[in-house]
Amino acid sequence: MKISFAAPAAHTGAIAVPAFDKARFSAAAAEVDKACGGALSRAVKASRFTGKAGETLEVTAPAGLDAGRVVIFGLGDEKKAGAGVIEKAAAAVVKKLLLSGETAIGIRLDGVADAEGAARAGLGARLAAYRFDGYRTKLTADKKPSLKSVTVLTSDEKAAKAAWKSWEPVAEGVELARDLVMEPANVLSPPAYARRMKKLEKDGLEVEVLGEAEMKKLGMGSLLGVGQGSAQESQMVILRWNGGKKGDRPLVFVGKGVTFDTGGISLKPGDGMWDMKGDMGGSAAVAGLMKTLAGRKAKVNAIGVLGLVENMPDGKAQRPGDIVTSMSGQTIEVLNTDAEGRLVLADALWYAQDRFDPEFMINLATLTGAILIALGQEHAGIFSNNDRIAERLSKAGEASGEPVWRLPLGPAYDKQIDSPVADMKNIGQGRLAGSITAAQFLQRFVNSKPWCHIDIAGTAWKDKSDDPREPSWGTGYGVRLLDRFIRDYYEK
Ligand code: BES
Ligand code: MN
Numbered sequence: 470m471k472i473s474f475a476a477p478a479a480h481t482g483a484i485a486v487p488a489f490d491k492a493r494f495s496a497a498a499a500e501v502d503k504a505c506g507g508a509l510s511r512a513v514k515a516s517r518f519t520g521k522a523g524e525t526l527e528v529t530a531p532a533g534l535d536a537g538r539v540v541i542f543g544l545g546d547e548k549k550a551g552a553g554v555i556e557k558a559a560a561a562v563v564k565k566l567l568l569s570g571e572t573a574i575g576i577r578l579d580g581v582a583d584a585e586g587a588a589r590a591g592l593g594a595r596l597a598a599y600r601f602d603g604y605r606t607k608l609t610a611d612k613k614p615s616l617k618s619v620t621v622l623t624s625d626e627k628a629a630k631a632a633w634k635s636w637e638p639v640a641e642g643v644e645l646a647r648d649l650v651m652e653p654a655n656v657l658s659p660p661a662y663a664r665r666m667k668k669l670e671k672d673g674l675e676v677e678v679l680g681e682a683e684m685k686k687l688g689m690g691s692l693l694g695v696g697q698g699s700a701q702e703s704q705m706v707i708l709r710w711n712g713g714k715k716g717d718r719p720l721v722f723v724g725k726g727v728t729f730d731t732g733g734i735s736l737k738p739g740d741g742m743w744d745m746k747g748d749m750g751g752s753a754a755v756a757g758l759m760k761t762l763a764g765r766k767a768k769v770n771a772i773g774v775l776g777l778v779e780n781m782p783d784g785k786a787q788r789p790g791d792i793v794t795s796m797s798g799q800t801i802e803v804l805n806t807d808a809e810g811r812l813v814l815a816d817a818l819w820y821a822q823d824r825f826d827p828e829f830m831i832n833l834a835t836l837t838g839a840i841l842i843a844l845g846q847e848h849a850g851i852f853s854n855n856d857r858i859a860e861r862l863s864k865a866g867e868a869s870g871e872p873v874w875r876l877p878l879g880p881a882y883d884k885q886i887d888s889p890v891a892d893m894k895n896i897g898q899g900r901l902a903g904s905i906t907a908a909q910f911l912q913r914f915v916n917s918k919p920w921c922h923i924d925i926a927g928t929a930w931k932d933k934s935d936d937p938r939e940p941s942w943g944t945g946y947g948v949r950l951l952d953r954f955i956r957d958y959y960e961k
Protein backbone atom coordinates (compact mmCIF):
# COMPACT_ATOMS: atom_id res chain seq x y z
CA MET A 470 0.00 0.00 0.00
CA LYS A 471 1.40 3.33 -1.05
CA ILE A 472 0.75 6.06 1.53
CA SER A 473 1.13 9.72 0.63
CA PHE A 474 0.11 13.12 1.92
CA ALA A 475 -1.31 16.00 -0.10
CA ALA A 476 -3.45 19.12 0.05
CA PRO A 477 -7.19 18.47 -0.45
CA ALA A 478 -7.37 20.59 -3.59
CA ALA A 479 -4.76 18.42 -5.30
CA HIS A 480 -6.96 15.30 -5.14
CA THR A 481 -9.27 13.83 -7.75
CA GLY A 482 -11.10 10.49 -7.64
CA ALA A 483 -12.55 8.40 -4.84
CA ILE A 484 -12.70 10.17 -1.54
CA ALA A 485 -13.47 9.52 2.11
CA VAL A 486 -14.89 12.27 4.32
CA PRO A 487 -15.40 12.40 8.07
CA ALA A 488 -18.61 12.80 10.05
CA PHE A 489 -19.23 12.99 13.79
CA ASP A 490 -21.88 11.73 16.23
CA LYS A 491 -25.47 12.07 15.07
CA ALA A 492 -24.08 11.91 11.50
CA ARG A 493 -23.02 15.56 11.68
CA PHE A 494 -20.87 16.30 8.63
CA SER A 495 -17.37 17.74 8.84
CA ALA A 496 -16.68 20.78 6.67
CA ALA A 497 -15.08 18.47 4.09
CA ALA A 498 -18.14 16.19 4.05
CA ALA A 499 -20.47 19.16 3.69
CA GLU A 500 -18.39 20.43 0.78
CA VAL A 501 -18.48 17.11 -1.06
CA ASP A 502 -22.19 16.72 -0.27
CA LYS A 503 -22.85 20.06 -1.92
CA ALA A 504 -20.80 19.14 -4.99
CA CYS A 505 -22.94 16.05 -5.56
CA GLY A 506 -26.26 17.74 -4.97
CA GLY A 507 -26.94 16.36 -1.49
CA ALA A 508 -26.34 12.72 -2.40
CA LEU A 509 -24.42 12.13 0.85
CA SER A 510 -27.18 13.57 3.06
CA ARG A 511 -29.73 11.43 1.25
CA ALA A 512 -27.59 8.32 1.68
CA VAL A 513 -27.25 8.98 5.42
CA LYS A 514 -31.02 9.42 5.75
CA ALA A 515 -31.65 6.16 3.93
CA SER A 516 -29.21 4.22 6.14
CA ARG A 517 -28.38 3.56 9.77
CA PHE A 518 -25.12 5.51 9.66
CA THR A 519 -24.75 7.51 12.89
CA GLY A 520 -21.18 8.82 12.66
CA LYS A 521 -19.95 6.62 15.48
CA ALA A 522 -16.18 6.05 15.42
CA GLY A 523 -15.40 3.18 13.07
CA GLU A 524 -18.64 3.29 11.07
CA THR A 525 -18.51 3.73 7.31
CA LEU A 526 -21.08 4.42 4.62
CA GLU A 527 -20.31 3.99 0.95
CA VAL A 528 -21.99 6.08 -1.73
CA THR A 529 -21.23 4.81 -5.24
CA ALA A 530 -20.94 6.97 -8.34
CA PRO A 531 -22.75 10.07 -7.05
CA ALA A 532 -23.84 12.43 -9.82
CA GLY A 533 -21.84 15.64 -10.16
CA LEU A 534 -18.59 14.14 -8.90
CA ASP A 535 -15.80 12.67 -10.91
CA ALA A 536 -15.36 9.84 -8.36
CA GLY A 537 -16.46 6.20 -8.38
CA ARG A 538 -17.36 6.45 -4.73
CA VAL A 539 -17.46 8.53 -1.63
CA VAL A 540 -17.01 6.92 1.78
CA ILE A 541 -18.37 8.74 4.80
CA PHE A 542 -16.51 7.59 7.92
CA GLY A 543 -17.44 8.17 11.54
CA LEU A 544 -15.14 9.78 14.11
CA GLY A 545 -17.70 9.86 16.94
CA ASP A 546 -17.46 12.70 19.45
CA GLU A 547 -15.39 15.43 17.77
CA LYS A 548 -13.75 16.42 21.06
CA LYS A 549 -12.49 12.87 21.57
CA ALA A 550 -11.42 12.27 17.98
CA GLY A 551 -7.67 12.12 18.68
CA ALA A 552 -4.94 10.36 16.72
CA GLY A 553 -5.94 6.90 17.96
CA VAL A 554 -9.54 7.30 16.80
CA ILE A 555 -8.38 8.65 13.44
CA GLU A 556 -5.93 5.78 12.97
CA LYS A 557 -8.68 3.23 13.52
CA ALA A 558 -11.17 5.09 11.32
CA ALA A 559 -8.69 5.25 8.43
CA ALA A 560 -8.18 1.52 8.88
CA ALA A 561 -11.94 0.97 8.61
CA VAL A 562 -12.03 2.93 5.34
CA VAL A 563 -9.20 0.85 3.88
CA LYS A 564 -10.75 -2.45 5.03
CA LYS A 565 -13.96 -1.40 3.31
CA LEU A 566 -12.27 -0.64 -0.01
CA LEU A 567 -9.42 -3.13 -0.10
CA LEU A 568 -11.18 -5.63 -2.40
CA SER A 569 -13.79 -3.25 -3.79
CA GLY A 570 -12.29 -2.67 -7.21
CA GLU A 571 -11.22 0.84 -6.21
CA THR A 572 -7.51 1.46 -6.72
CA ALA A 573 -6.92 4.75 -4.92
CA ILE A 574 -8.60 6.73 -2.17
CA GLY A 575 -8.09 10.18 -0.69
CA ILE A 576 -8.97 10.55 2.99
CA ARG A 577 -9.94 14.10 3.95
CA LEU A 578 -8.58 15.05 7.34
CA ASP A 579 -8.13 18.79 6.84
CA GLY A 580 -9.72 20.71 9.67
CA VAL A 581 -10.02 17.48 11.68
CA ALA A 582 -6.52 16.17 12.36
CA ASP A 583 -3.14 17.76 13.04
CA ALA A 584 0.03 16.42 11.42
CA GLU A 585 0.32 13.67 14.01
CA GLY A 586 -3.28 12.60 13.34
CA ALA A 587 -2.68 12.61 9.60
CA ALA A 588 0.39 10.40 10.01
CA ARG A 589 -1.53 8.04 12.29
CA ALA A 590 -4.18 7.74 9.56
CA GLY A 591 -1.34 6.54 7.33
CA LEU A 592 -0.43 3.94 9.96
CA GLY A 593 -4.04 2.76 10.24
CA ALA A 594 -4.24 2.44 6.47
CA ARG A 595 -1.06 0.36 6.28
CA LEU A 596 -2.09 -1.93 9.14
CA ALA A 597 -5.49 -2.56 7.54
CA ALA A 598 -3.94 -3.34 4.16
CA TYR A 599 -1.71 -6.10 5.53
CA ARG A 600 -2.06 -9.48 3.83
CA PHE A 601 -0.16 -12.77 3.98
CA ASP A 602 -0.71 -14.08 0.47
CA GLY A 603 2.73 -15.42 -0.40
CA TYR A 604 1.61 -19.08 -0.45
CA ARG A 605 -1.63 -18.56 -2.37
CA THR A 606 -1.05 -19.52 -5.98
CA LYS A 607 -4.68 -19.65 -7.04
CA LEU A 608 -6.06 -16.35 -5.84
CA THR A 609 -8.42 -15.09 -8.54
CA ALA A 610 -8.25 -11.47 -9.63
CA ASP A 611 -11.46 -10.55 -7.82
CA LYS A 612 -10.07 -11.87 -4.53
CA LYS A 613 -6.88 -9.85 -4.77
CA PRO A 614 -6.66 -6.41 -3.16
CA SER A 615 -7.47 -3.69 -5.66
CA LEU A 616 -6.63 -0.70 -3.49
CA LYS A 617 -3.04 0.33 -4.12
CA SER A 618 -2.76 3.83 -2.80
CA VAL A 619 -4.04 5.98 0.05
CA THR A 620 -3.56 9.74 0.06
CA VAL A 621 -4.13 11.47 3.36
CA LEU A 622 -5.50 14.92 2.55
CA THR A 623 -4.37 17.49 5.07
CA SER A 624 -3.96 21.23 5.43
CA ASP A 625 -0.31 20.83 6.45
CA GLU A 626 1.18 18.41 3.98
CA LYS A 627 4.77 19.15 4.97
CA ALA A 628 4.27 18.59 8.68
CA ALA A 629 2.31 15.38 8.00
CA LYS A 630 5.11 14.02 5.82
CA ALA A 631 7.60 14.78 8.58
CA ALA A 632 5.41 13.01 11.17
CA TRP A 633 5.08 10.01 8.84
CA LYS A 634 8.86 9.52 9.04
CA SER A 635 8.35 8.35 12.62
CA TRP A 636 5.18 6.29 12.02
CA GLU A 637 5.95 4.45 8.79
CA PRO A 638 8.65 2.46 10.63
CA VAL A 639 5.96 1.34 13.09
CA ALA A 640 3.95 -0.11 10.21
CA GLU A 641 7.10 -1.85 8.97
CA GLY A 642 7.83 -3.32 12.40
CA VAL A 643 4.27 -4.61 12.80
CA GLU A 644 4.38 -6.11 9.31
CA LEU A 645 7.59 -7.96 10.13
CA ALA A 646 6.11 -9.30 13.38
CA ARG A 647 2.94 -10.44 11.58
CA ASP A 648 4.90 -12.16 8.82
CA LEU A 649 6.94 -14.08 11.40
CA VAL A 650 3.84 -15.20 13.32
CA MET A 651 1.96 -16.20 10.16
CA GLU A 652 4.88 -18.17 8.73
CA PRO A 653 4.46 -21.93 9.18
CA ALA A 654 6.94 -23.81 11.36
CA ASN A 655 8.33 -25.90 8.49
CA VAL A 656 9.57 -22.66 6.98
CA LEU A 657 10.40 -20.74 10.14
CA SER A 658 12.64 -23.14 12.08
CA PRO A 659 15.02 -21.59 14.63
CA PRO A 660 17.96 -21.48 12.16
CA ALA A 661 15.77 -20.03 9.38
CA TYR A 662 14.46 -17.45 11.83
CA ALA A 663 18.00 -16.49 12.84
CA ARG A 664 18.96 -16.09 9.17
CA ARG A 665 16.03 -13.73 8.67
CA MET A 666 17.15 -11.73 11.67
CA LYS A 667 20.64 -11.42 10.13
CA LYS A 668 19.01 -9.47 7.30
CA LEU A 669 18.03 -6.74 9.76
CA GLU A 670 21.65 -5.60 9.60
CA LYS A 671 20.72 -3.57 6.56
CA ASP A 672 18.18 -1.70 8.72
CA GLY A 673 21.06 -0.58 10.92
CA LEU A 674 20.81 -3.20 13.68
CA GLU A 675 23.76 -5.19 15.01
CA VAL A 676 22.83 -8.87 14.86
CA GLU A 677 24.54 -11.67 16.73
CA VAL A 678 23.53 -15.34 16.65
CA LEU A 679 24.47 -17.95 19.25
CA GLY A 680 24.19 -21.63 18.33
CA GLU A 681 23.88 -24.66 20.61
CA ALA A 682 27.62 -25.02 21.20
CA GLU A 683 27.89 -21.43 22.43
CA MET A 684 24.78 -21.73 24.60
CA LYS A 685 26.11 -24.94 26.07
CA LYS A 686 29.32 -23.19 27.01
CA LEU A 687 27.25 -20.49 28.72
CA GLY A 688 25.44 -23.15 30.72
CA MET A 689 21.97 -22.63 29.26
CA GLY A 690 20.69 -26.08 30.24
CA SER A 691 17.15 -24.83 30.66
CA LEU A 692 16.70 -23.46 27.13
CA LEU A 693 18.67 -26.27 25.52
CA GLY A 694 16.56 -28.93 27.23
CA VAL A 695 13.49 -27.64 25.41
CA GLY A 696 15.09 -27.91 21.96
CA GLN A 697 16.67 -31.29 22.70
CA GLY A 698 13.99 -33.31 20.91
CA SER A 699 14.06 -31.21 17.75
CA ALA A 700 16.01 -31.90 14.58
CA GLN A 701 16.46 -28.14 14.32
CA GLU A 702 19.26 -26.44 16.22
CA SER A 703 18.19 -23.98 18.94
CA GLN A 704 19.39 -20.40 18.48
CA MET A 705 19.67 -17.22 20.43
CA VAL A 706 19.57 -13.95 18.50
CA ILE A 707 20.74 -10.63 19.90
CA LEU A 708 19.61 -7.46 18.11
CA ARG A 709 21.15 -4.13 19.08
CA TRP A 710 20.14 -0.59 18.30
CA ASN A 711 22.52 2.11 19.52
CA GLY A 712 20.58 5.33 19.06
CA GLY A 713 21.16 6.77 22.52
CA LYS A 714 24.15 8.26 24.29
CA LYS A 715 27.20 6.10 24.63
CA GLY A 716 26.95 5.30 28.35
CA ASP A 717 23.15 5.06 28.53
CA ARG A 718 21.98 1.75 29.95
CA PRO A 719 20.14 -0.28 27.30
CA LEU A 720 16.43 -1.00 27.37
CA VAL A 721 16.26 -4.77 27.02
CA PHE A 722 13.45 -6.77 25.41
CA VAL A 723 13.36 -10.54 25.56
CA GLY A 724 11.05 -12.71 23.47
CA LYS A 725 9.82 -16.29 23.65
CA GLY A 726 10.49 -17.80 20.24
CA VAL A 727 9.13 -21.35 20.29
CA THR A 728 8.80 -21.85 16.54
CA PHE A 729 6.48 -24.78 17.20
CA ASP A 730 5.14 -26.06 20.50
CA THR A 731 3.90 -29.64 20.34
CA GLY A 732 4.10 -29.80 24.12
CA GLY A 733 7.02 -32.23 23.81
CA ILE A 734 6.61 -35.57 25.62
CA SER A 735 3.72 -33.91 27.53
CA LEU A 736 2.13 -33.82 24.08
CA LYS A 737 -0.72 -31.43 23.42
CA PRO A 738 -4.03 -32.76 22.04
CA GLY A 739 -4.07 -32.70 18.22
CA ASP A 740 -7.11 -30.51 17.78
CA GLY A 741 -6.04 -26.98 16.96
CA MET A 742 -2.41 -27.74 17.68
CA TRP A 743 -1.49 -26.00 14.43
CA ASP A 744 -1.83 -22.61 16.07
CA MET A 745 1.30 -23.36 18.09
CA LYS A 746 3.20 -22.17 15.00
CA GLY A 747 2.50 -18.78 16.54
CA ASP A 748 4.24 -19.65 19.81
CA MET A 749 7.11 -17.39 18.77
CA GLY A 750 4.88 -14.29 18.89
CA GLY A 751 6.82 -12.73 21.76
CA SER A 752 10.08 -12.89 19.85
CA ALA A 753 8.33 -11.59 16.72
CA ALA A 754 7.16 -8.51 18.63
CA VAL A 755 10.72 -7.91 19.85
CA ALA A 756 12.09 -8.26 16.31
CA GLY A 757 9.41 -5.92 14.96
CA LEU A 758 10.08 -3.39 17.70
CA MET A 759 13.82 -3.39 16.99
CA LYS A 760 13.17 -2.82 13.28
CA THR A 761 10.88 0.07 14.16
CA LEU A 762 13.42 1.68 16.50
CA ALA A 763 16.10 1.51 13.83
CA GLY A 764 13.72 2.74 11.13
CA ARG A 765 12.79 5.86 13.04
CA LYS A 766 16.26 6.33 14.52
CA ALA A 767 14.95 6.24 18.08
CA LYS A 768 17.13 8.07 20.59
CA VAL A 769 17.67 5.10 22.88
CA ASN A 770 20.00 2.18 23.26
CA ALA A 771 17.91 -0.96 22.96
CA ILE A 772 18.67 -4.67 22.84
CA GLY A 773 16.40 -7.49 21.75
CA VAL A 774 17.10 -11.07 22.83
CA LEU A 775 15.22 -13.87 21.07
CA GLY A 776 15.22 -17.42 22.45
CA LEU A 777 14.47 -19.64 19.45
CA VAL A 778 13.68 -23.32 19.94
CA GLU A 779 11.32 -26.00 18.65
CA ASN A 780 9.54 -28.14 21.27
CA MET A 781 9.21 -31.67 19.84
CA PRO A 782 8.65 -35.20 21.21
CA ASP A 783 11.42 -37.55 20.16
CA GLY A 784 13.74 -40.28 21.40
CA LYS A 785 16.13 -37.55 22.47
CA ALA A 786 13.46 -35.27 23.93
CA GLN A 787 13.49 -34.24 27.56
CA ARG A 788 11.18 -36.22 29.85
CA PRO A 789 8.79 -35.13 32.58
CA GLY A 790 10.75 -35.35 35.81
CA ASP A 791 14.10 -34.43 34.25
CA ILE A 792 16.15 -31.93 36.23
CA VAL A 793 18.10 -29.29 34.29
CA THR A 794 20.59 -26.65 35.40
CA SER A 795 19.93 -23.14 34.13
CA MET A 796 22.59 -20.55 33.32
CA SER A 797 21.82 -18.90 36.67
CA GLY A 798 22.96 -22.08 38.42
CA GLN A 799 19.45 -22.74 39.71
CA THR A 800 18.12 -26.24 39.03
CA ILE A 801 14.66 -26.90 37.60
CA GLU A 802 12.54 -30.03 37.79
CA VAL A 803 10.68 -30.22 34.47
CA LEU A 804 7.39 -31.79 35.52
CA ASN A 805 5.59 -30.84 32.32
CA THR A 806 7.49 -30.44 29.05
CA ASP A 807 4.64 -28.28 27.72
CA ALA A 808 5.53 -25.54 30.20
CA GLU A 809 8.53 -24.83 27.98
CA GLY A 810 8.31 -21.09 27.35
CA ARG A 811 9.42 -20.26 30.88
CA LEU A 812 12.38 -22.63 30.49
CA VAL A 813 13.49 -20.75 27.39
CA LEU A 814 13.00 -17.35 29.02
CA ALA A 815 14.80 -18.38 32.22
CA ASP A 816 18.10 -18.55 30.37
CA ALA A 817 17.35 -15.67 27.99
CA LEU A 818 16.47 -13.32 30.87
CA TRP A 819 19.46 -14.38 32.95
CA TYR A 820 21.80 -13.95 30.01
CA ALA A 821 20.35 -10.51 29.22
CA GLN A 822 20.75 -9.11 32.71
CA ASP A 823 24.13 -10.72 33.17
CA ARG A 824 25.63 -9.42 29.96
CA PHE A 825 23.93 -6.06 29.38
CA ASP A 826 23.26 -4.41 32.75
CA PRO A 827 19.91 -3.14 31.46
CA GLU A 828 17.90 -0.10 32.53
CA PHE A 829 15.00 -2.55 32.65
CA MET A 830 13.98 -5.83 31.07
CA ILE A 831 10.64 -6.48 29.43
CA ASN A 832 9.83 -9.93 28.14
CA LEU A 833 6.99 -10.93 25.85
CA ALA A 834 5.68 -14.45 25.57
CA THR A 835 2.71 -16.52 24.49
CA LEU A 836 3.21 -18.14 27.85
CA THR A 837 -0.04 -19.53 29.23
CA GLY A 838 -3.47 -20.66 28.08
CA ALA A 839 -4.65 -19.41 31.47
CA ILE A 840 -4.22 -15.78 30.41
CA LEU A 841 -6.97 -16.38 27.82
CA ILE A 842 -9.25 -17.59 30.58
CA ALA A 843 -8.47 -14.49 32.67
CA LEU A 844 -8.47 -11.72 30.05
CA GLY A 845 -9.74 -13.18 26.79
CA GLN A 846 -8.22 -11.58 23.71
CA GLU A 847 -8.82 -7.96 24.72
CA HIS A 848 -5.85 -7.33 27.00
CA ALA A 849 -2.40 -8.82 27.38
CA GLY A 850 -1.49 -9.61 30.99
CA ILE A 851 1.39 -7.77 32.62
CA PHE A 852 3.34 -8.82 35.71
CA SER A 853 5.96 -6.53 37.17
CA ASN A 854 8.23 -5.91 40.13
CA ASN A 855 8.11 -2.19 39.32
CA ASP A 856 5.01 0.02 39.61
CA ARG A 857 6.39 2.76 37.40
CA ILE A 858 6.98 0.47 34.43
CA ALA A 859 3.58 -1.18 34.91
CA GLU A 860 1.85 2.20 34.92
CA ARG A 861 3.73 3.45 31.89
CA LEU A 862 2.91 0.28 29.98
CA SER A 863 -0.77 0.65 30.88
CA LYS A 864 -0.80 4.20 29.52
CA ALA A 865 1.11 3.20 26.39
CA GLY A 866 -1.38 0.39 25.90
CA GLU A 867 -4.29 2.80 25.86
CA ALA A 868 -2.53 5.26 23.57
CA SER A 869 -1.43 2.61 21.08
CA GLY A 870 -4.59 0.51 20.95
CA GLU A 871 -2.76 -2.52 22.37
CA PRO A 872 -4.07 -2.57 25.95
CA VAL A 873 -2.61 -4.44 28.92
CA TRP A 874 -3.97 -5.39 32.33
CA ARG A 875 -1.83 -5.91 35.42
CA LEU A 876 -2.07 -9.08 37.50
CA PRO A 877 -0.43 -9.67 40.87
CA LEU A 878 2.76 -11.40 41.97
CA GLY A 879 3.54 -12.48 45.52
CA PRO A 880 5.26 -14.96 47.83
CA ALA A 881 2.15 -17.12 48.27
CA TYR A 882 2.17 -17.78 44.53
CA ASP A 883 5.93 -18.17 44.41
CA LYS A 884 5.82 -20.95 46.98
CA GLN A 885 3.80 -23.06 44.55
CA ILE A 886 6.79 -23.62 42.30
CA ASP A 887 9.09 -24.95 45.01
CA SER A 888 10.23 -28.49 44.24
CA PRO A 889 11.09 -31.24 46.75
CA VAL A 890 14.06 -32.37 44.66
CA ALA A 891 15.37 -29.23 42.85
CA ASP A 892 15.40 -25.45 43.34
CA MET A 893 12.05 -25.15 41.60
CA LYS A 894 9.62 -26.96 39.33
CA ASN A 895 8.26 -25.63 36.08
CA ILE A 896 4.54 -25.83 36.96
CA GLY A 897 2.41 -24.67 39.88
CA GLN A 898 -0.07 -26.55 42.06
CA GLY A 899 -2.96 -27.73 39.89
CA ARG A 900 -4.51 -25.26 37.45
CA LEU A 901 -5.10 -22.33 39.76
CA ALA A 902 -3.51 -18.97 38.84
CA GLY A 903 -1.55 -20.59 36.00
CA SER A 904 -0.47 -17.29 34.46
CA ILE A 905 0.79 -15.98 37.80
CA THR A 906 2.79 -19.05 38.74
CA ALA A 907 4.41 -18.86 35.27
CA ALA A 908 5.32 -15.22 35.97
CA GLN A 909 6.71 -16.17 39.41
CA PHE A 910 8.96 -18.66 37.67
CA LEU A 911 10.34 -15.94 35.38
CA GLN A 912 10.87 -13.60 38.31
CA ARG A 913 13.33 -16.06 39.80
CA PHE A 914 15.64 -15.22 36.88
CA VAL A 915 15.61 -11.43 37.00
CA ASN A 916 17.14 -10.63 40.41
CA SER A 917 16.28 -7.05 41.38
CA LYS A 918 16.30 -5.48 37.91
CA PRO A 919 13.12 -3.54 37.02
CA TRP A 920 11.25 -6.08 34.95
CA CYS A 921 7.90 -6.74 33.35
CA HIS A 922 6.54 -9.90 31.79
CA ILE A 923 3.83 -9.50 29.16
CA ASP A 924 1.77 -12.64 28.54
CA ILE A 925 0.46 -12.29 24.99
CA ALA A 926 -1.01 -15.79 24.57
CA GLY A 927 -4.43 -14.17 24.07
CA THR A 928 -3.41 -11.33 21.78
CA ALA A 929 -0.60 -12.61 19.50
CA TRP A 930 -3.13 -14.16 17.14
CA LYS A 931 -6.87 -13.98 16.73
CA ASP A 932 -9.07 -16.03 14.45
CA LYS A 933 -11.01 -12.93 13.66
CA SER A 934 -10.59 -9.44 15.04
CA ASP A 935 -13.15 -6.65 15.31
CA ASP A 936 -10.34 -4.13 15.00
CA PRO A 937 -9.86 -3.12 11.33
CA ARG A 938 -6.15 -2.61 12.02
CA GLU A 939 -5.72 -6.33 12.70
CA PRO A 940 -5.73 -9.12 10.09
CA SER A 941 -7.17 -12.49 10.86
CA TRP A 942 -4.49 -14.42 12.73
CA GLY A 943 -1.04 -12.97 13.50
CA THR A 944 -1.65 -9.52 14.95
CA GLY A 945 1.92 -8.34 15.54
CA TYR A 946 0.75 -7.44 19.03
CA GLY A 947 3.37 -5.69 21.14
CA VAL A 948 5.21 -3.63 18.54
CA ARG A 949 2.90 -0.62 18.78
CA LEU A 950 2.63 -0.95 22.57
CA LEU A 951 6.38 -0.94 23.14
CA ASP A 952 7.14 1.65 20.50
CA ARG A 953 4.69 3.96 22.23
CA PHE A 954 6.14 3.15 25.64
CA ILE A 955 9.63 4.10 24.45
CA ARG A 956 8.48 7.23 22.57
CA ASP A 957 6.55 8.63 25.49
CA TYR A 958 8.86 7.83 28.39
CA TYR A 959 12.43 7.15 27.28
CA GLU A 960 13.19 9.58 24.49
CA LYS A 961 12.08 12.85 26.08
N1 BES B 1 2.45 -21.93 24.28
C1 BES B 1 1.66 -22.43 25.35
C2 BES B 1 0.65 -21.40 25.87
C3 BES B 1 -0.47 -21.02 24.94
C4 BES B 1 -1.70 -21.64 25.03
C5 BES B 1 -0.32 -19.99 24.04
C6 BES B 1 -2.73 -21.26 24.20
C7 BES B 1 -1.36 -19.61 23.22
C8 BES B 1 -2.58 -20.24 23.30
C9 BES B 1 2.57 -22.81 26.52
O1 BES B 1 3.81 -23.29 26.17
C10 BES B 1 1.88 -23.91 27.27
O2 BES B 1 1.72 -24.94 26.71
N2 BES B 1 1.50 -23.62 28.50
C11 BES B 1 0.80 -24.57 29.31
C12 BES B 1 1.40 -24.52 30.69
C13 BES B 1 0.96 -25.63 31.58
C14 BES B 1 1.52 -26.95 31.09
C15 BES B 1 1.44 -25.35 33.00
C16 BES B 1 -0.68 -24.17 29.33
O3 BES B 1 -0.97 -22.98 29.30
O4 BES B 1 -1.50 -25.06 29.34
MN1 MN C 1 3.82 -25.37 25.82
Ligand code: ZN
Nearest residue numbers: 727730748810
Ligand atom coordinates in the same frame (compact mmCIF):
# COMPACT_ATOMS: atom_id res chain seq x y z
ZN1 ZN D 1 4.55 -22.65 24.39
